[in-house]
Amino acid sequence: MSEKLNALKENRRGLMIVLSSPSGAGKTTLTRRLLAENENMTMSVSATTRAPRPGETDGKDYYFMSKTQFSDMVAKDDFLEHAKVFDNFYGTPRGPVETALENGGDVVFDIDWQGAQQLAEAAANDLVKIFILPPNMQELESRLRSRAQDSDTVIAKRMSKAETEISHWPEYDYVIVNEDVETAMSELRAIVAAERMQRRRQFWLSGFVKTLISGG
Numbered sequence: 001m002s003e004k005l006n007a008l009k010e011n012r013r014g015l016m017i018v019l020s021s022p023s024g025a026g027k028t029t030l031t032r033r034l035l036a037e038n039e040n041m042t043m044s045v046s047a048t049t050r051a052p053r054p055g056e057t058d059g060k061d062y063y064f065m066s067k068t069q070f071s072d073m074v075a076k077d078d079f080l081e082h083a084k085v086f087d088n089f090y091g092t093p094r095g096p097v098e099t100a101l102e103n104g105g106d107v108v109f110d111i112d113w114q115g116a117q118q119l120a121e122a123a124a125n126d127l128v129k130i131f132i133l134p135p136n137m138q139e140l141e142s143r144l145r146s147r148a149q150d151s152d153t154v155i156a157k158r159m160s161k162a163e164t165e166i167s168h169w170p171e172y173d174y175v176i177v178n179e180d181v182e183t184a185m186s187e188l189r190a191i192v193a194a195e196r197m198q199r200r201r202q203f204w205l206s207g208f209v210k211t212l213i214s215g216g
């Protein structure tokens, strides 16, 4: 029976999981681990008109495209949401997200609070918004330094942006303080597990309950 029940349970609608945080709080670390643990979970790859940076791969980090290609996609309503950030355009392609959700797959979005707000307007029912906070600002800075990816100037810029980003925490459904990474992962797993159990996402239940009460 349990095998049969497990097969039934797969007939659910997937989740759109947005993880936002000030840069350096641990969003990438937590996202990577969550994806590694969940077969049926993918990362949404955004489209952008900005040029690729060294080491970035088209189709993995972003879909890099021209402004014309981007506006064609806007005209065809191919984006779930899109925005202009500084001089470049960014957008979330609609097709891969919708296919995944219909097949019971979860999609993770690494976007900031503005993108999260737009996704909430486009797809509130499917969305779970999680905000990651650092335990304190000294630790945030030391994580940015230990990551050794950015120059001092970029680190200073990220630190000065952090306060504004943190101020958006009340717009999220869940907040995780990432002090210890194992604790943060347990909290993240608990959120995902509970959200998957939401009645409205479990398509299989109505058929199951019909059989249940008829004694089948």
Ligand SMILES: Nc1nc2c(ncn2[C@@H]2O[C@H](COP(=O)(O)OP(=O)(O)O)[C@@H](O)[C@H]2O)c(=O)[nH]1
Residues within 6 Å of the ligand: 046, 047, 050, 081, 082, 083, 085, 090, 091, 092, 110, 111, 112, 114, 115, 118
């Ligand atoms: N609205 C929206 N914003 C995005 C999307 N993808 C990336 N961004 C935002 O665009 C901004 C710039 O991203 P990026 O060029 O990779 O630079 P960096 O993240 O600052 O190093 C960040 O604030 C991202 O959160 C998207 O699909 N939609």
Ligand SMILES: Nc1ncnc2c1ncn2[C@@H]1O[C@H](COP(=O)(O)OP(=O)(O)O)[C@@H](O)[C@H]1O
Residues within 6 Å of the ligand: 021, 022, 023, 024, 025, 026, 027, 028, 029, 030, 143, 144, 146, 147, 178, 179, 180, 181
């Ligand atoms: N709980 C934690 N304790 C200590 N270091 C952490 C923790 N979470 C992440 N880090 C480290 O902090 C740095 C920034 O994390 P990262 O996941 O890249 O942040 P973000 O994606 O939010 O910018 C990385 O070097 C990462 O290994």
